[in-house]
Amino acid sequence: MTIAYIRRGERMKGWMMGDTKQVRAAVLLIGDELLSGRTRDINLSEIAKFLAPLGVSVAECRIVPDEPDEMVAAINHLRAKYDYVFTTGGIGPTHDDITADAIGAAFGQTVDVRDDALAIIEEWYAKTKTPLTESRKRMARVPSDAILIRNPVTGAPGFQTGNVFTLAGVPKIARAMLEDVAHRIEGGAVTLSRTVATGGLREGDLAEGLGVLASEYPAVSIGSYPYFYEGSDGEIQRGTNLVARATDEKMLDEVVEKLADLSRSVGGKPVIDPPDAK
Template identity: 65%
Template structure:
């Protein structure tokens, strides 16, 4: 039986380096893509600096609004890695080095004959009552505190941690996506009809995205990409048919579900 429940998630990106532009975030995209086939929709994303009060406020706000929260960044060995302490504060929990987390870290560092310093032991500080999230890339675990999943900021590590999260999540209705492209179609030409179609189909989300691409001889290829998303496949198909007719009626050749 298909899932029909709407399940939501939010993403909290933590770190001064993201806000400064020095680090380009990739985690929002990969988290959203990982969750989509599970029927979990990312509905909000925030970026906060390495400031405890701001992390605490964001965590508490998001965990009350969405079914799940995914945080990335700030769980390394340095002084500015304050996410674990902030999560503990948000939940009113204690925090300390935990034996099971430390054992994992010691095992990984032993492989490279690297000493486990006091700084590295910081990565074994886990809020009380949290469950560990496996890190198959570099060892140091993330952790789950109720509906909040705390993961590393390095994209490859974050992606690896997601594999230990999927089985913990309640699945929802999968949102399907289809689209129609019209080369040379301008948004203004279809805006009114698109608005009417949206009003007539409230259970389908419609988006319009103009595109501009340089082709041979420096010429510009332009057009509009019309995207429809819904958990109702029949309604989605009906909207795609309507969009196809709209583009055709305006004198353009519709490309349905284009690969590019």
């Protein structure tokens, strides 16, 4: 964990020194339960938030079922297109946990119970006084050339194969595994984000001006996000949050001021970087 924090600091320092390299990642969410709606994903958000300070932007996310061919196709496509890929799900002890097999097939590696992974699991289950069944030994099945990723929550490791990091599907475990990933990442320019809250304004009030700004500042991502909530008097309160994202801090500051000016020009009272934007 200490290494992760040191590396994040180094990456921030690199950005302050003018690092402009763009590093992109993809997230591959695996599991029928996600597509059925039974399970709601929060791993994408956690991974994206973890990577941002390291200078890595998540550029794509996919969800695939527990179908080997579709998993392999997605893995191969994403690992060729992006600097890093993060998969979640499918490395547990049950019959449908087949992510290790899909990773092995994608990289042309054999998959079997590995002694180093099994030793970690044996130690963990002995410590917790839990029977180590044959099903649980499945969690030690890892591609032959993969590097293990530490799991401080339940012991069973994830693994890195090339530029693909394979994490557990349970959010608490996946987030903990990321701490053993940070020091393996070579990031680039850190993308900064700022918000201008425009209470009372609708997107339509701002659309024309936003289009002009987007044309003037193509290196800045500008998004508008309307919100609605019921006030204390029962009336519906509305507004729009304007979010600007860029790697150039000076340019980002310019855009934020212009977003505030735009809000004022159509009768808004902008609040820059509100502590709890709705």
